[in-house]
Amino acid sequence: MGIYTNQSTSWEQYLFFERTFLEYLRYVPLSSNNNDVWSYQLSDLIVNIGSVVDSFFRNSVSSKSLDTFQGIQTHRSNVKNLKIQEFHDIFNVQYGLSNKNVYELKNYVKLSPFDKWTHNGSPFWWTDYNKVKHNRFENRKQATLNSTLHALSALFLLNVASPELIPYLVDIGVIHRMGWGEEYLKSHIVDGSINDAKPNMHEPIHAKTELFGYIYPNKSSKFDEAEQKRILSPLNKG
Known part of the structure; x- marks a missing residue:
């Protein structure tokens, strides 16, 4: 979008x-x-x-x-x-x-x-x-x-999930992945999903605000509920 x-x-x-x-x-x-x-x-x-x-x-x-x-x-x-x-x-x-699912981060409820x-x-x-x-x-x-x-x-x-907004949201830190630079991160996201032509990832790309979190889908790497909860936790500043 x-x-x-x-x-x-x-x-x-x-x-x-x-x-x-x-x-x-x-x-x-x-x-x-x-x-x-x-x-x-x-x-x-x-x-x-x-x-x-x-x-x-x-x-x-x-x-x-x-x-x-x-x-x-x-x-x-x-x-x-x-x-x-x-x-x-x-x-x-x-x-x-x-x-697509969004997580409400006050109670960690999947929406x-x-x-x-x-x-x-x-x-x-x-x-x-x-x-x-x-x-x-x-x-x-x-x-x-x-x-x-x-x-x-x-x-x-x-x-x-908007292709036009993703670069901006990376620049302001809403979308991130620990250890990746902004331009490299942008190159991995295509139309709101992970570009599966890229290597497997051990840490998901995600978007997070005070209220909501979103894990970008990636067919090559799966993350269980516990791992997603850890990544989206307000205590995780990565």
């Missing part, structure tokens, strides 16, 4: 949402007991996050990485009218978003924000976002802690 706006803009927007959500968690912590908690603050947050996800997809249709994607010119000529169904047919088909995304079926948080967006009064209880968490994790994933 990619965006044609300034590279830092999308990430700075994401970080603003993450800081806002973390502030909310001071009063309502992440817990399965709180999954269905809703609030007007969460209503504002999920609508804003969903809107940025929509913009991210819409802008990413112009990404050079999609130039050879079948039918992309038709989508580009109709970009203002694209719906979640077309976003699936482009981005999930091209990048396999429904198979799959695009799980079960099909042409005819939207992620549950996207459905909740749309309901709140179109009728905040009637659907206010759809703005739950769990829906907002998954929406935010989706935006995190879109950023760290």
